[in-house]
Amino acid sequence: MIGGRALRALLRVELRQLVKHPKRSLLILLLIGVPVAAIVAGATLARVSEPTPQERAQSAMGAADLRIDGIEEWADRQKVASLLPPDAVRQPVFAGLERVTTPGRSLPARLYAVPASALESGGVALDMVRVNDGRPPRNPAEVALSGSLLNALEAEIGDTVALTYGTSRTIVGQIDDPEDLDLPLVVRTPARVEYPSVTIMLVSLPTNDGHDSIAKTLREAGFGVQTRSAAEVRDGTLAALVFLLGGAGLVEAALVICAAFAISLRRRQIEIGLLGATGATRRGITSALVAATAVLALVAGI
Numbered sequence: 001m002i003g004g005r006a007l008r009a010l011l012r013v014e015l016r017q018l019v020k021h022p023k024r025s026l027l028i029l030l031l032i033g034v035p036v037a038a039i040v041a042g043a044t045l046a047r048v049s050e051p052t053p054q055e056r057a058q059s060a061m062g063a064a065d066l067r068i069d070g071i072e073e074w075a076d077r078q079k080v081a082s083l084l085p086p087d088a089v090r091q092p093v094f095a096g097l098e099r100v101t102t103p104g105r106s107l108p109a110r111l112y113a114v115p116a117s118a119l120e121s122g123g124v125a126l127d128m129v130r131v132n133d134g135r136p137p138r139n140p141a142e143v144a145l146s147g148s149l150l151n152a153l154e155a156e157i158g159d160t161v162a163l164t165y166g167t168s169r170t171i172v173g174q175i176d177d178p179e180d181l182d183l184p185l186v187v188r189t190p191a192r193v194e195y196p197s198v199t200i201m202l203v204s205l206p207t208n209d210g211h212d213s214i215a216k217t218l219r220e221a222g223f224g225v226q227t228r229s230a231a232e233v234r235d236g237t238l239a240a241l242v243f244l245l246g247g248a249g250l251v252e253a254a255l256v257i258c259a260a261f262a263i264s265l266r267r268r269q270i271e272i273g274l275l276g277a278t279g280a281t282r283r284g285i286t287s288a289l290v291a292a293t294a295v296l297a298l299v300a301g302i
Contacts (some may be wrong), residue, residue, distance in 0.1 A: 016293075028257055035249035044247060070223045071201055072199070084205075094197040095112060098188075099164045113188055113189065132174045136280065142171075144171065145186060146186075149186070211227055215300065260291070
């Protein structure tokens, strides 16, 4: 066994070496600290930038329980209605492209044509877009634009804009996509015929039971169905990639540190021999070397 006094003496020798060779110590600190900092910073950025499962579900389907894609014709809507419970709330949302025009400017934007009731309090499309100012459009004479689009058009609530089809519309609100605040976005009420556009059916079911069985039935009928439980599954790919790259950096740093210590030990052969000659055991010298390195690693990790 190593006596406490002997180990303290050996540690003092090692700490003196750390002070005596500050550049080597600093190199080891950096080789440990930089990969650790990269992992922590990368994980933090991934956590902040990656939407939470709840945010991802809200962006995809608002407050609905099911999102049904692949609806191309009126017959598809009738078929979906026949496969859903009679008391299910259905709201079609048309997604496509729109062009917004003011005097001297004409800009393309993404379009959501949403029934007025779907964006009111308790509506199934609530949270797909966020109303930051004003209110959602309630009739064909009104429109809501995203903040980025309002800035690009130099327009504000109360101004008039023209869309691709129909008469001029009054801006009644500022809306944004919660997951992409820079997205040029137009929200209006649906037209009688939406072309070209993709129809998304948002469905609110009366109970939490049977969601999976209903989704299975719809998929068997040829529709794409997304459930809230599936949308709220966290994707850990980005975090895993961050830790994988950071771990590779730590392994590389460990190889360099091993080489640095090997060189250091060769240079200190005489000193280590004197320690052995004065009574230090092999185990004691090894323990002191490991403890001194652990101090460096602790400081670097912090």
